Amino acid sequence: MTFKNWGKMTRVCAPIVRKAQLRGKTIAIDMGSIIYLACLRYSTSLYDGAFTSGPYYVVIDLLRNLLDAGCRLIVVVDGDERPVEKRACCEERRAKTNAACDALAAALRAGREPTKEEYDAALRIPSWLWIRLRDWCRSQVDVAFVVAPQEADAQAAYLVRAGYADHELTPDGDAVCFGTPSILRPVGGDQLFASILRVS
16 A cells, blocks of 8 residues: 655645754665666666666665764665555556566667656666675674564554564555554655654
């Protein structure tokens, strides 16, 4: 589920929190959503499992900025299992991505340069990106790397509700549905200003 105009709503309605205000806070990060958005920037370079370090450095810069601000981080990634009610949705999404990949391959074989939208539709996050991210997180003192039992956004929300973290950092509006009491949404590109939404 995604809220329509979630980005616009948080930019307009939510106050801005600067990274200096987050010093000493623990932040649970829904990394699946963060990486997906980073990969969208480079979708034309990532097609068919190609290697490009762009998305990796976008994500690492975000994490380093938070660490430099004095935050402790819990990086949460999706587990292999999906809730029963979401399995059909995941299969449907996978089928759409496969169809988009086939269409993209056909366009390239025909000598036509696909549009950015076609590359975006065919985007698959490469496995090497997760491995490099995991290894980087494990090398840091103030970063915990957590594999969620199911979905990262639900796990990150639980960590905030249970008091293990102060905020959840996610660009995804699903966090509201999972009852996260404090949501940080990255705004302003690579800057670490975040829009905070308190849910009571």
